[in-house]
Amino acid sequence: MAELGAYEAMRTLRAVRRLRPNPIPDDMLHRVLEAATWAPTGGNVQPWRIVAVKDRALKGPIGKLYNDRWINYSKVYRAGIPATASPEARARAERTLKAGDYLGEHFHESPVIAIFCFNPKNMAITDAKQDRVSVVGGGSVYTAVENLLLACRVEGLGCVLTTLLCECEPEVRKVLSIPDPWYTAAAIPIGYPVGRGHGPLIRKPVEQLAYLDSWGKPI
Amino acid sequence: MAELGAYEAMRTLRAVRRLRPNPIPDDMLHRVLEAATWAPTGGNVQPWRIVAVKDRALKGPIGKLYNDRWINYSKVYRAGIPATASPEARARAERTLKAGDYLGEHFHESPVIAIFCFNPKNMAITDAKQDRVSVVGGGSVYTAVENLLLACRVEGLGCVLTTLLCECEPEVRKVLSIPDPWYTAAAIPIGYPVGRGHGPLIRKPVEQLAYLDSWGKPI
Numbered sequence: 001m002a003e004l005g006a007y008e009a010m011r012t013l014r015a016v017r018r019l020r021p022n023p024i025p026d027d028m029l030h031r032v033l034e035a036a037t038w039a040p041t042g043g044n045v046q047p048w049r050i051v052a053v054k055d056r057a058l059k060g061p062i063g064k065l066y067n068d069r070w071i072n073y074s075k076v077y078r079a080g081i082p083a084t085a086s087p088e089a090r091a092r093a094e095r096t097l098k099a100g101d102y103l104g105e106h107f108h109e110s111p112v113i114a115i116f117c118f119n120p121k122n123m124a125i126t127d128a129k130q131d132r133v134s135v136v137g138g139g140s141v142y143t144a145v146e147n148l149l150l151a152c153r154v155e156g157l158g159c160v161l162t163t164l165l166c167e168c169e170p171e172v173r174k175v176l177s178i179p180d181p182w183y184t185a186a187a188i189p190i191g192y193p194v195g196r197g198h199g200p201l202i203r204k205p206v207e208q209l210a211y212l213d214s215w216g217k218p219i
Numbered sequence: 220m221a222e223l224g225a226y227e228a229m230r231t232l233r234a235v236r237r238l239r240p241n242p243i244p245d246d247m248l249h250r251v252l253e254a255a256t257w258a259p260t261g262g263n264v265q266p267w268r269i270v271a272v273k274d275r276a277l278k279g280p281i282g283k284l285y286n287d288r289w290i291n292y293s294k295v296y297r298a299g300i301p302a303t304a305s306p307e308a309r310a311r312a313e314r315t316l317k318a319g320d321y322l323g324e325h326f327h328e329s330p331v332i333a334i335f336c337f338n339p340k341n342m343a344i345t346d347a348k349q350d351r352v353s354v355v356g357g358g359s360v361y362t363a364v365e366n367l368l369l370a371c372r373v374e375g376l377g378c379v380l381t382t383l384l385c386e387c388e389p390e391v392r393k394v395l396s397i398p399d400p401w402y403t404a405a406a407i408p409i410g411y412p413v414g415r416g417h418g419p420l421i422r423k424p425v426e427q428l429a430y431l432d433s434w435g436k437p438i
Contacts, residue, residue, distance in 0.1 A: 003224030006373045007250075010225075010257045010366050031226075033429045033438065037422045038229045039365065040380050043296070044315075046422065050429040058432055073343075077262070096263075117434075120352045124292075127385035127402075128352065133339045135404050136382045138357015143380070145358070146258065146365035147229050154225045161259050161362070163355045166346035177434045183346075185354050203256045203265065210252045210269040213277055215336075215396045219252065 009153045012198045016158030017099035019191030021109040023054075028155050029112060032190070035151030039144035047122035048141045048185070050148075051176050053113040061175050062115075062165070063108025066187065069164040070104035092202070103160065103189065110189035115165075115172065116145055117182045141185045148188065158193035161186055228372045231417045235377030236322035238410030242273075242330045247374050251409070252333075254370035258363035266341035267360045267404070269367075270395050272332040280394050281334075281384070282327025285406065288383040289323035311421070322379065322408065329408035334384075334391065335364055336401045360404045367407065377412035380405055 033050060041047060053059055074097055081093050107113070118141045127136045145161060152159040165172050165187045172184055210219045252269060260266060272278055293316055300312050326332070337360045346355045364380060371378040384391050384406045391403055429438045 002221055003226055005222030006225045006228035006369055007222055007254065008225075010254050010369065013257065013259065015259055015263075030425060030438075033425045035226065035229050037425055037428050038232065038420055040232065040234060040368065042382065044234075044421065046428060048428070049434075051432070051434060052429055052438060053432055055432045118354060120354075123352075124382075125352055126382045127388065127404075130385065130388050130402065132400075132402050133342075133344055133347070133356050134353050135337060135339075135356040135360060135402075136385055137352050137354040139361050139364070139380060139382055139405060141354060142358050142361035143365040143368075146362040149259065149362075150225055150229065150369075161358060163261065163343075163345045163358055166349065166355055169346065169349050176432075179434060181351075182434070183349065183351050183354075185346075186358060201257055202263065206249060206252045206256055209256050209265060209267070210271055213270070213272055213274045213395075215268075215270060215398060215401075219249075219271060 004154045009150050011201065013149055013153045014198045014201060015160040016193050016197050017103040017160050018194035019106065019110050019158050019189055020194055021111060022192055023111045024157065024190065032148055032151040032155060032157070036144040036148040039147045041140035041143065042124050045122045045140065047119045048144055049117045049182065051115040051117065051178070053115060053176065054111065058175055059108045059113060062113055062172065065168050065171055066107040066165055067104040069167050070100060073164060074100055107189055110191050112190045114148065114188040114190060115176060115184060116141055116186040117178055118185050119182050121181050138185065145186050152190055153198050156197070157190050158197050159188050159190045161188055223373045228369045231419065232368055232372045233417045233420060234379040235412050235416050236318040236379050237413035238325065238329050238377050238408055239413055240328040240330060241411055243376065243409065248331060251367055251370040251374060255363040255367040258366045260359035260362065261343050264341045264359065266338045267363055268336045268401065270334040270336065272334060272395065273330065277394055278327045278329070278332060281332055281391065284387050284390055285326040285384055286323040288386050289319060292383060293319055326408055329410050331409045333367065333407040333409060334395060334403060335360055335405040336397055337404050338401050340400050357404065364405050371409055372417055375416070376409050377416050378407050378409045380407055
């Protein structure tokens with residue numbers, strides 16, 4: 001069988017929040033991790049590491065930390081659905097919340113939880129002096145995260161990019177023995193999908209997201 | 220011809236710094252921009268925009284700003300090559316610097332410069348309270364950046380992720396009329412490669428970048 005096309009992989013990479021607890025073959029996990037290594041990073045320094053958590057004794061506390069944060073976050077999210085939302089938009093938000101509830105309750109059962117770590121000392125943070133939140137460090141981490149997600153898509157594995165655990169980073173670092181000066185950027189549960197898994201996306205069209213030459217000018 | 224495979228695209232996505240000034244077909248640029256729209260973002264908010272700069276009158280000042288920063292940065296980079304570096308490592312660093320010099324001198328001639336913008340008000344910055352530089356906002360931008368780079372690879376277009384222009388973000392925002400509260404995360408020159416373009420990568424192996432269960436434990 002021919003390899004899944006690059007566009008096809010990107011066009012059908014969904015956030016899959018219902019994952020089977022069944023284990024993932026080692027060679028498959030290796031391919032997924034290797035795809036992350038190919039990503040570009042500032043100065044080709046690759047200032048990230050993955051801790052691929054499979055041990056139940058570690059997934060337990062990580063899953064508990066995640067679900068606690070999800071319960072708080074989902075309350076805010078639910079309260080934030082505008083009263084003016086269309087029935088379709090409301091139903092979509094409710095579906096996402098239900099899938100999120102499932103993920104929270106089963107986070108610890110994911111066969112693999114990939115924790116992305118980074119070392120800010122190995123990054124040139126070019127936006128450090130701007131008077132707004134910094135994002136540039138993420139340019140040397142989330143490129144690798146996206147590759148890992150796309151590799152999961154190729155392999156037929158469900159996955160979803162989560163960052164809620166950053167709220168309790170000190171606890172996560174303790175559970176996984178992550179030393180200074182390494183911090184956490186994402187937690188990605190990976191497993192075979194319970195349902196259909198990947199498929200069509202709901203996204204804004206190019207015309208809403210890209211401009212030609214100057215802000216607001218149609219592409 | 221079958222679509223380029225997802226793994227093949229990731230495995231051969233190089234930083235291509237020597238680009239031809241020849242224009243890119245509009246439909247090709249549209250496909251590249253559309254690939255960015257498919258990326259996952261926090262809450263599916265897609266808090267990013269691209270300004271695709273083609274107008275010479277705008278590329279001129281953007282290119283000048285970039286090259287000024289590159290000249291400064293490359294001095295630091297050159298001085299930072301360790302005296303103990305192997306002849307191979309030194310030669311590789313010198314090749315990257317020369318390619319960077321070329322990019323700096325020709326940045327304004329790139330047929331398209333994709334400026335990625337983001338709105339921090341539409342992001343849940345879950346690491347905002349941690350006592351280190353924030354990166355999580357980047358999780359809703361650089362996933363789209365990676366998709367755009369991979370799409371360039373599919374199309375046979377050279378490209379490279381740069382963030383140096385974030386150092387002079389106020390000037391860039393002025394040139395491109397980027398309003399509050401939108402800021403800049405990356406500038407990606409895109410064009411047909413002068414030389415061979417994409418191809419094999421130099422990256423650390425999985426065994427150096429991924430651990431099993433706990434920090435430092437071999438995968």
